[in-house]
Amino acid sequence: MPNTYPLPRDIGLNIPPDLRENRFNAGFEHALKGGHLTEAEYFRRSFRLGFRAAKLYLREVRRCRGILDFPMRARIRLRSVWPGR
DSSP states (O other): OOOOOOOTTTTTOOOOTTSOHHHHHHHHHHHHTTOOOOSGGGGSHHHHHHHHHHHHHHHHHHHHTTOOOOOOOOOOOOOOOOTTO
16 A cells, blocks of 8 residues: 655645745655655755755654654774784
8 A cells, every 4th residue: 555645735835936836746755755865856946945844844743743853873883902912
């Protein structure tokens, strides 16, 4: 069963008239699916603003559900040293 994601208009967002609605919606959906900005098409203004709006929407949804922040993800490099060497 495929997932269904809300459109910006479904959650009450007004898309500014100077943006392309289909590109804004594509950016919004891409962010809701957990996508990253990896292609040149993703850096167009309408797509970027839709992506940002979705990230802010997800932050608000998580806050309402009681999920404040995820733990920090970091890389740790450890090096063990043998005694006497």
